[in-house]
Amino acid sequence: MLLVSIATLTQNTLIACALYLALLIAAAAAAGLPIPAMLRGAAAVLPFALCFAVVSALAGDPGRGAMLVVRGYLSALAALLLIATTPMPDLIAGLEWLHAPRFLLQTMQFLYRYLIVLMEEAGAMRQAALARSGSVWDRKLRFRRAAAAAGVLFARAHARARAIHRAMLSRGFEGRLPAFRRIPFRTSDAAFLIVACVLTIAVRAAFR
């Protein structure tokens, strides 16, 4: 709901943007997260948003471009807050509780599970390369080696995907994973949900 509210903000609603920013910072502070680091992390989206903003500005609509940047930044901050406060298994369980499509949840689960494995493999490959050749300063050569390594990693990922599928079949997988664990919906969850919804809607309604 927060993302939809942010995404549908029109121009000349900078006060609403500031209020949403304040809400997000307050939530981060309540969760004990390092706010400066969060604000810096969300800025990772800015180069991409700025590209589109420049295009909008060149097309004669700088206001729209500015809103793109602001909305992109707030959305990134909201996503960071979610990731920082909710472990992925809990997030998946929550989405299942909300009846999100099961195929999407399974994809998320596998992506998260094996992204870590692939990152470990990529790290091991990098270490092996460094151990054999040291640092290479020639950019062209570095690029070629990185491209070759990416190809090897893709082949490894494919081989692993096949091996995982075999393991799943051997353990009885027939196209459907068992239900994810159920997380109890407590009174505190309900209170948080109500407060968050009320504040989000109130800001959005005040600056239509």
Next chain:
Amino acid sequence: MSLIVEVSNLSYTYEDGTQALKEIDFELEDGATIALLGANGSGKTTFVHHLNGILPGSGQPSGSIISSGSIIIDGLPMTGKNLREIRKRVGLVFQDSDNQLFMPSVLEDVTFGPLAWGMTQAEAVERAEAALDRVGLRHKADKAPWHLSAGEKKRAAIAGILATDARLLVLDEPTTFLDPPGQRALSDLLASLPQAKILVTHDSAFARGLTGEAVFFDAGTIAARGPIAAMVQRHGWQ
């Protein structure tokens, strides 16, 4: 005693043309344990994957899902119709535990098999907790698999099989990543299990702790079968 595995004339060729198995004949009695020895690429893993029906071939008019030869597991021919029941009876522990542990937490992963085979949630959890107790991982039940050490992952993978009703345990390189105390614990655990067991291993000392018999794979064929000591001596497998 009845046979739990009957394989005759089994051949298998991978898609790239590599012939991994050539006219394999193999039998194992119910409750018995045997080690599969042999060099890397000799066909051991390909062979045990066939026992679970996860490397099907082009099929045969008889309904068999393999391309050539026959496999009978616990009296059930390897056909599409019997596949589910066969997979239920053959518990396969893979060489790389990361491939086997795909659920978000250890407990959920261990309950995967029991749930897939139709047990209730409560029964599956009870089984999983008992299996985790057996491998000494009960305290890690809520951990994500990627937070376990390599040895713990192996034990979690074994727990996933122990939680099911498997009548044949197939362990592909079970001692990989296990330190000596971990290997001893695994050996003691396996020795206490009544199921038939096939151990794919390079570790003849580990195998000797569990069985006196081995087959030696060489270039996709079973080169010999007999006492482990004789296999080790004959093939220089020290």
